[in-house]
Amino acid sequence: IAQLKDVIIKPDAPSSLLLDKHADYIAAYGSKKDDYVTYLYCFFQLVIFFMILSGKMDTINVDKAVEFVLSCMNFDGGFGCRPGSESHAGQIYCCTGFLSLTGQLHQLNADLLGWWLCERQLPSGGLNGRPEKLPDVCYSWWVLASLKIIGRIHWIDKAKLRRFILACQDEETGGFADRPGDMVDPFHTLFGVAGLSLLGDEQIKAVNPVLCMPEDVLQRIGLQPDLLS
Numbered sequence: 148i149a150q151l152k153d154v155i156i157k158p159d160a161p162s163s164l165l166l167d168k169h170a171d172y173i174a175a176y177g178s179k180k181d182d183y184v185t186y187l188y189c190f191f192q193l194v195i196f197f198m199i200l201s202g203k204m205d206t207i208n209v210d211k212a213v214e215f216v217l218s219c220m221n222f223d224g225g226f227g228c229r230p231g232s233e234s235h236a237g238q239i240y241c242c243t244g245f246l247s248l249t250g251q252l253h254q255l256n257a258d259l260l261g262w263w264l265c266e267r268q269l270p271s272g273g274l275n276g277r278p279e280k281l282p283d284v285c286y287s288w289w290v291l292a293s294l295k296i297i298g299r300i301h302w303i304d305k306a307k308l309r310r311f312i313l314a315c316q317d318e319e320t321g322g323f324a325d326r327p328g329d330m331v332d333p334f335h336t337l338f339g340v341a342g343l344s345l346l347g348d349e350q351i352k353a354v355n356p357v358l359c360m361p362e363d364v365l366q367r368i369g370l371q372p373d374l375l376s
């Protein structure tokens with residue numbers, strides 16, 4: 148039997164949320180601006196978000212865009228980066244988010260996709276992005292947000308995932324790493340905190356799974372992207 152790729156969570160790994168430490172860690176970035184890294188993943192959604200906010204959705208051919216996204220859907224219910232490419236949780240998040248913003252969530256096979264997403268949970272509780280890969284805190288967001296969008300978040304073991312995310316904190320510097328014991332960074336810190344919010348942590352404000360923004364901000368501007376139930 149091939150050995151499953153996973154991590155072991157040590158008994159002394161952090162198991163409570165170190166919010167003050169994380170606030171200090173993120174605040175310190177204000178003084179080292181050159182360290183910022185741009186991530187392209189959210190660009191697609193940001194563009195759509197901007198267009199919705201500015202009333203400019205009609206400047207792109209939404210039907211054509213939906214047609215393209217659906218052409219990237221695979222037999223397993225997931226999405227790859229182009230037609231025929233392997234399903235990947237990051238792409239699935241972008242595509243489900245896009246279909247939510249364009250009112251096309253009914254085009255998904257939610258049960259099949261939910262099954263594929265739940266299969267991403269490993270014995271450590273962490274989630275990977277596709278089969279045969281190690282768990283990583285950022286997939287707590289890509290996978291969990293997708294499950295929330297399609298109304299299947301209760302299909303994973305929430306307590307085990309929470310344990311994994313908390314174990315990825317650095318007790319000294321604050322911040323979250325991709326895996327327990329690795330170097331922390333702002334990217335995994337955001338998705339660690341946002342993942343805990345989706346899991347229902349009451350110390351953190353509710354986050355919207357489509358836009359990764361606080362729900363109270365979206366309510367204030369009257370924007371509630373579609374979710375499946």
Ligand SMILES: [Zn+2]
Pocket residue numbers: 283284285286325335
């Ligand atoms: Zn990651």
